[in-house]
Every structure is written in structure tokens, then in C-alpha cells.
Amino acid sequence: MTALTARPRGRSGLLASRLTILLFLAPALFMFVLFVLVPVAQAAHYSFYDWTGLGPLDKFVGLDNYAAALGSDTFRTAVSNNLLLVALSLLVQIPFSLGLAVLLNRRFTGRALFRLIFFLPYVISEAITGVIFRLLLQPDAVIDSGMKGVGAGGLIQDWLGDPTFVMITLFIIISWKYFGFHLIILLAGLQGIPREIEEAAFIDGAGRWQAFRYVTLPLLGPTIRVSVFLSIIGALQLFDLVFVITGGGPITMGASGATVDASGTMALDMFKTGFTNQSMGAGSAVAVLLFVFCFVVALGYQRLVLRRDVEGALTTNG
């Protein structure tokens, strides 16, 4: 009997607390639904139509837009360009940022100044970065004459006009822009590691490298994993810089006889298909593909790699 009277009380208590949670969540949930879920659903809806963006949605084409996107050389090139950027970011950009972070974690005069300088590119907007680098990379402009000055004139390329080099050029610009961001994240992580632990390793006879490899690096793991995650998502969604610097060019010819944007990315293809070509339906299909791509990568990464770091928050029984 006691149990019976206790249960309703417990239930109503639970209900009340759930209601409180819901009440607090409601504003955020509302915004999320309105500005994230609804647009995603709308884009998915549009993607099944041949639609210019004006007028009614009346030409249902099923999966044609998806077939066209997946079959186009430009989209495939865009995917491989995005993946190339992901790979280069992970292999070059993050290790570079990590190295600098370790250096800047030491005590030396001018440390704050260096941190500021390295972080500066991140503060500049992408469009301005793009314009600056377009100017620097003009033939015989700053970069070319600088290279000639140090006797590397023979290595000068048509940085933005050569399909072979354009992605490397873009990657260097992206790295210049974002290494400072990763540097700050990693530096924050490094500063969260108590000095005592490293000192203990030194007392136990570990060398600098050993202390870094077996003590610092594992403790920095969660930070690195977050940095890697942001880097991957950033590389997949890249748009502004490419749009300003090359606009996807130079144009080459694909195997199927259609033109290909040599430096295109998925987001750029989405823009070009949707806005430049005014095929909002087809553009939406590209957008949905990009969304699915990022979603799968993000979810997979969170469940597989970030599992320990976000324990309980996202994965309850994974």
C-alpha cells in the first residue's frame, strides 16, 4: 500500500522535473527546429523537383537531381577535393599547429606576442583573406618576386591557374588562415595538463620526446580529437575562400566530356548549381548530399572517436 501511494508521488515529481527541463529546452529547441531542421527538410523537399527557385514546385523529378549530381564530374571532383583537404589538414595542419603549441607553451619573452600573431589570420574574414591572397599570388607580385629573391624563381607556378597546383595553393592559404585557431585550442589543452605529471616523468628518467609521446600527447588526446573534428568539418564545408580566390577555376574537361571546376568543393558546387545556374532543385540535391556527408562523418566521428570525451552526453549505450 505504501508502495502504491509512493509511486504516483514519484511519478508526478518526475513529470514536474521533465516539464522543467522541457520548459528550459523549449526556446533553444524552437530555434533549432525553425532554423536548422525546417530548412533541411525544405531542401530535401526541393531536391525532388526541377525548380528554378521561382514559382510553384510542380515538376517532380524523383531522384533525377541526385543522379545528376552524383554522375557529374564536377561534383565528383569536388568530393575528392574536399577529401584531399581533409587529409592534408590532418597530416600537415594539425601536426604543425601542435608543434607550435608545444613551443608556445614554454616560457620565453615575447610569448604573448607570438600567440597574438599566430592567431591573427583567424580573425580576418575569409573574404578578405581571399582578396589578399589573390593579390599576393598575381604573377610577379609579392610571392613570385619573393621566391625569385631567394633564388627559388624556378619553382614559380601559375598558382591559381594550373589545375595541378591550385588545390595545394588553396590548402596553404587555408592552413595559414586556420592553424592559429587550432594552435589556440591545443595550447589551451596543453595548459590544462598539470606540470607535475611531466615532471614526474622526467624524474622517472623519461627524455623530452618520451615525456611528450607517452605523457603529454595522451593527456592532450581529447583536445586533439576536437581539433581534428573541427578541421574535418571545416574542410568538408569549405566555400568562402575558394569562391573568392578561384571561383572553382580553372575549368578543365572531365572524362565524360563535361566541364569540371578544378578547384571546386561540394559547397561551391551547391552554390553554382543553385544560384548561378538557377536550378534550386538540383542545388538542393547537392546541399542534401553535402549535409548527409557531413552528418555521417560527424556522427561516426562522435560515436567512434569522441566516445570517451563526450560519454553520457550523446551516447548512452554505444
Next chain:
Amino acid sequence: MNLVPKRFLSGVALVALVAGACSSTATTAPTQAAVTTAPTATPAPTAKPVTIEWWHIGTTDPGKSMNAQFAADFMKLHPNVKINITILENEAFKTKLATTMQSGTVPDLFQSWGGGTLAEQAKQGMLKDITADVADIKDTVSGISGWSFEGKVYGIPNDLGIIGFWYNKDLFAKAGITTLPATWTDYLADVSKLKAAGITPLAIAGKDKWPSMHLWTYLTLRIGGGDNLAKMIASGNWNTDACTKAGQEVLKLNALNPYQAGYKSATYDNEAAAVGNGKAAMELMGQWAPTTQAADSTTKKGLGDKLGWFAFPAVDGGTGAATDGVGGGNGYAVGKNAPPEAIEFLKFMAQPAQATLINKNGVGLSPVAGTQGAITDPNLKMVADGLGKAKFVQLYLDQVTTPKVGSAINDATIALFLGASTPEKVCQAITTVASAK
């Protein structure tokens, strides 16, 4: 008067512009004029307040101040009218207009290049049929058919011209070129002469694509003739002799390595700067070239009187007349909810008194009859003459077609200029997109 053929491709009107400023013989019959019975008379002074939303792309002076003056003058005449001007940069304008239209609102008056985009907007009911309203000025403003769709007028041009070669007289003299090229063969020879003199002959824009697309269009037009070109546009079949031969001529030009350093990733502004700074001898461009060259040059003055103009040369063995042109210009379209005052304002700007200022200030070439005398610039006079002489004027290919086909034409042709394609592949790539559906 020159005839205005109207052809249709997937529901989009293909428009050849009326050339010259002489009176036109009812090219756009006001069918169903009763649809818009908007009063065109000047509103009474007691009329209720009206706001006109006007979007234009004249970001630089003198055009910017001239437009502001037009609005101010009109508001003085009509105290009840308030004109809100939104000035947008070219590309930003296109994007903003597209998103605004999706939300269902349309500015009352906005920049329009006519052609396929205007046709699409008209088809979706975004524009107001002003056929009846402009019936009284259609004989004085040439080229209105470019801003029409299925016989109904949706806007009028305020600037109309043909594309031609703008060249640096000093650099031509330095290369020993005494007579301007009359044929494509001469032209190629002159390119070689410039090259031999250590001068960059021609500036193009690999990133923006369209400047060299016009060169290819001209070759196609000169080789195959206007009717042939119109047929390709209408049918979507570009696998033609003229198309392939035009590509082969481009390859001959490419072989001379005539373009400026960095042309593969150059923007139109880079191109204009190259000519405006005297680094490249020529560019193939429309009537706005001198203004842009000046704005993009380091001195902000451009070449001044060292700048000359000549029409695109004839191609040996081609069937197209050497006077035919590729052209177009700027205009304003009227939004679906525009008040009668907006149309009134549009017509106000097309009055000789106002339109003359366009020519006088060198902002563009007004298509309004009787304003040509106000052209002060000798080069612009040549452009106007060229337009007057042309029996056939092809509206810019990337404007006359749907945006998708236009984009395909730009992409396919630039690949050829960048040395990444073949003439046959260009024709096939355009055909694939243009003949779909």
C-alpha cells in the same frame, strides 16, 4: 528598320535586339493590353504617398550620382512619391534578387539584362506587364524587345551597345600596326606583331569566363551568320560546323600565346586593369569598358585618348556580315507589385532630357532616340555607330539563354581558351546542357 526575330527554346524567348535608334515597326504588339490598365497619367498632387523600391548596380560615379539625381528630380515633380534606392554590386545583386524573389517580394524597379533570366522571371509571374504603358515610347527606345517575353514588355533598356575590341593606340603604334585589322587573318597577324614587340596582345579573364566567351561568340557569328547562330540557340544543337570552326580559330589564337600573365585565374577587373594600365594592348568588351578600365587602373584615369575601338573583324570564308554584332546592355525590369508611379518613373528616365545624361556622363549608351548627339567620347560614338550599322545583333549568349545554359557556355568556352578542351568538346558540352529536356 531591322527585324527582330523571336524564337523559343524551352519556353524562353530568345531575343535578337533591335539595333539602331530608328523607329520600330510594332515588334511587340501590345497583346491583351487590357490586362494592365494601370493609370499612366501623372498622379494628382493630393495623391496618397507611394514608395518605389529601386535596385540598381551603379556602384560608381558618375552613374551613382546620376541615378540619385533622377530619383530626386522625380520626387520633386511628384511630392507623394518616395524612391528608396538600393545599390548593389553586380554579383551581390544577382544573389540578393534570387533570394528576395523566392520570398515572394520583388523590387518595383530593378536591374535587368533582359533575355533568358527576365523570361524566367516573367514566366513565374514576378514581373509586371507594362506593354500598354510603354506603347507611347516603344518607338523612341530601341531594344525593348530584349526586355520582353512572349510579346509582352516587362522592362526597358537604358544602355545598349555592341561589343568590340578596345585597343591601346600607343602600343599598336609601337608594334608597327598602322591599319586596324579588317579580317581575322589580319587580326592574328597583328597579335603576332604585338607579341614580337614584347607587348601582351590581349587580356581575358579565366575566373570570370564571359569576356572570352564573347570572342568565341563573335567567331561563331562571323563564320556561320546570324540566322545560323539563332538556330543553334533555339534548337540547343551546337554540334555545328560554325561552332567547331570558331573553336579552331580560338586554337589559332591560343597558339600565339597572346594573353596576359595570370589570365587563367584573372577576374574581369584584372583584365580591365591590364588594359587600363597599358600592360595589355586589347580587350574585347562592351560599351562600359572605358569606365571600368579607368576605375581599375592605378591612375584611376585609364588610357584616356590613347584608347581606341574597332569592330570585330570579318572572318575569311564566313557567311556572317562584318557589321553584325554581339551586344546587349542594361535595363530595368518592373516588379509584379510595382505601383503605377514606378512605371511613370521608368518612363521619366527614358525621356530624352534624362537619357541624354547617360550619354553625356559616359555612363553608357542610351537607346533613346535623339540622345546620340550627346555622346562626347569618340570611342562610344563608334560603338553607337556600330550598333546602328548592325543588321543583326545577338544578345550576349549567357544572357539570352537560361542561366544554366549560359553557365555551360561560359564554362565550355573558357576551357578552350585555357587550353583544356577541343573545339568539338566545347560544342558537345554546350549541346548536352542546352538540349536537355
